[in-house]
Amino acid sequence: MRSQCSHCMRLSVGRELKIPGVELLVREHYQAPDNLAIRYGIKYEAQLEKELLLNLDGLVQAPNDNSMDSTIELMQQGVPVIYQGSLRGGSGEVVFSGRPDFLLRADYRFVFSQAGLTAIPFGNDSRGYSAWDAKLSSSAKPDYQNQVALYLDVLESIGLAAKTEHGLILGSREIIGFDPAVLLAQLAPKRAEFLGAVKKFVDSRPKLLADVGVLICDASSYCDICEYPSLCEETRHESNHLQLVAGITRVQIASLNRSGVQSVRQLADFSGETDKLSEQKVQQLSLQARLQQQTYDTGQHFVKVVNQDALDALPKPNNADMFFDLEGFTFFPEPGGLEYLFGWTSVDKGEEFHHNWADDRQGEKESFAIFVKELIHRQQRFPGSKVYHYANYEQSALRKLAIRHNIYQVEVQRFLERGVFVDLYKLVKSALVISQESYSIKKLENYYEFKRGSDVKEAMGSMDYYDQYLTALSEDKSQAEMLKRQVIAYNQDDCASTLALYKWLLTL
Numbered sequence: 001m002r003s004q005c006s007h008c009m010r011l012s013v014g015r016e017l018k019i020p021g022v023e024l025l026v027r028e029h030y031q032a033p034d035n036l037a038i039r040y041g042i043k044y045e046a047q048l049e050k051e052l053l054l055n056l057d058g059l060v061q062a063p064n065d066n067s068m069d070s071t072i073e074l075m076q077q078g079v080p081v082i083y084q085g086s087l088r089g090g091s092g093e094v095v096f097s098g099r100p101d102f103l104l105r106a107d108y109r110f111v112f113s114q115a116g117l118t119a120i121p122f123g124n125d126s127r128g129y130s131a132w133d134a135k136l137s138s139s140a141k142p143d144y145q146n147q148v149a150l151y152l153d154v155l156e157s158i159g160l161a162a163k164t165e166h167g168l169i170l171g172s173r174e175i176i177g178f179d180p181a182v183l184l185a186q187l188a189p190k191r192a193e194f195l196g197a198v199k200k201f202v203d204s205r206p207k208l209l210a211d212v213g214v215l216i217c218d219a220s221s222y223c224d225i226c227e228y229p230s231l232c233e234e235t236r237h238e239s240n241h242l243q244l245v246a247g248i249t250r251v252q253i254a255s256l257n258r259s260g261v262q263s264v265r266q267l268a269d270f271s272g273e274t275d276k277l278s279e280q281k282v283q284q285l286s287l288q289a290r291l292q293q294q295t296y297d298t299g300q301h302f303v304k305v306v307n308q309d310a311l312d313a314l315p316k317p318n319n320a321d322m323f324f325d326l327e328g329f330t331f332f333p334e335p336g337g338l339e340y341l342f343g344w345t346s347v348d349k350g351e352e353f354h355h356n357w358a359d360d361r362q363g364e365k366e367s368f369a370i371f372v373k374e375l376i377h378r379q380q381r382f383p384g385s386k387v388y389h390y391a392n393y394e395q396s397a398l399r400k401l402a403i404r405h406n407i408y409q410v411e412v413q414r415f416l417e418r419g420v421f422v423d424l425y426k427l428v429k430s431a432l433v434i435s436q437e438s439y440s441i442k443k444l445e446n447y448y449e450f451k452r453g454s455d456v457k458e459a460m461g462s463m464d465y466y467d468q469y470l471t472a473l474s475e476d477k478s479q480a481e482m483l484k485r486q487v488i489a490y491n492q493d494d495c496a497s498t499l500a501l502y503k504w505l506l507t508l
Contacts, residue, residue: 008226061079075129092195104129107121148166149183151166162180214235245267318382320348323344441501448500462487465490
């Protein structure tokens with residue numbers, strides 16, 4: 001259950017209250033959260049456990065079972081490092097239960113050595129334990145801190161909390177500790193808000209499924225980690241929910257709700273201003289909703305030009321133009337991820353696809369150098385030529401690569417400043433309104449003749465394929481090669497689609 005999502009809270013509480021229909025609904029739609037971030041997070045935790053076991057040998061233990069009693073038994077024995085323990089209880093009105101990745105005795109502290117994560121003696125007070133969670137992220141997000149605070153709260157309630165720092169072991173291999181008093185102070189208002197919402201729902205005495213309320217996550221981004229994403233998706237469309245409107249925010253939805261606007265259809269007919277939205281902003285959202293509603297009603301796709309000047313400013317074709325797409329792998333073991341595939345389509349000798357593949361930092365550097373050299377060559381021969389791409393990822397990645405490898409920094413910066421790179425996403429967003437739920441290039445393909453040939457359908461899908469490729473490299477070379485070809489085909493589709501989009505925009 002996601003404490004920040006009222007939908008998840010109501011479903012979970014409704015299930016505990018045995019409201020008729022809730023259990024069946026949850027069972028029908030339950031889907032164990034599973035994505036690369038979760039899988040690599042689990043791998044990271046396992047890697048840290050392995051390092052501790054190798055570095056500390058008998059000083060590290062896991063409980064015999066998942067019970068809190070077994071965890072407390074190890075703490076009472078004074079085991080320096082406990083992994084995968086269980087904690088339950090705390091000072092809140094609702095019982096908390098969870099499994100901290102590591103519990104560390106007060107007279108030890110975590111450090112990273114050349115051999116990985118270890119713990120070294122620190123101080124003379126061995127009373128109590130600190131709670132630590134491993135997070136693949138490179139930043140100590142507030143939600144992560146609150147999770148640690150909940151573990152700390154349980155330890156406090158049973159008299160086994162260390163007065164030392166509790167904290168996070170980040171994917172960047174940084175150890176971030178927090179003062180226990182600060183953690184608990186941060187937790188207090190968030191927990192009070194959550195418990196207040198639970199109490200309000202319980203006090204409403206829900207008896208029927210309808211009493212549970214709208215069965216949609218407060219933000220569609222929560223569905224990435226929700227156990228019931230298909231329920232949200234179905235309910236959004238069944239209820240014509242405002243979350244379907246491309247680009248709309250939670251704050252805007254709440255403001256529109258207060259003005260009596262609850263659906264896409266209602267927003268399509270709404271005008272004026274709200275307590276948070278100007279009349280101009282409402283007009284923009286209303287137009288977006290109106291076009292989407294037309295598509296829902298007819299099955300046809302609609303587009304409206306709202307800035308002809310922006311379209312007219314689109315550079316004219318040049319024989320040296322490049323249509324560029326990068327594929328990156330966020331979960332590469334080294335910080336910053338890996339840009340593993342540089343692909344571009346050229347048009348000077350007919351449409352021709354070029355690509356460079358990388359499996360490591362050296363390969364990434366070589367691929368980057370090849371691309372920049374090609375760009376320099378084309379700019380010298382055809383100074384007005386452009387590099388077209390969709391969304392800001394490519395420009396951001398090139399800046400990062402120039403710094404990371406300490407090559408072509410001046411050239412990349414010059415190209416960026418001179419407008420050699422043209423982000424067609426920015427142009428589309430400023431010039432057009434389309435009747436789609438997002439402005440991804442896949443959605444835009446409804447408007448121009450383009451058919452994908454790759455089995456890979458989304459950018460996250462390409463990362464899944466690359467992950468499978470990495471596994472297959474050491475197990476099945478032929479399978480690895482097949483997966484590699486599929487990712488390259490996906491990249492080629494993206495480059496070709498960018499070219500087709502450019503041609504379509506020229507016709508508007």
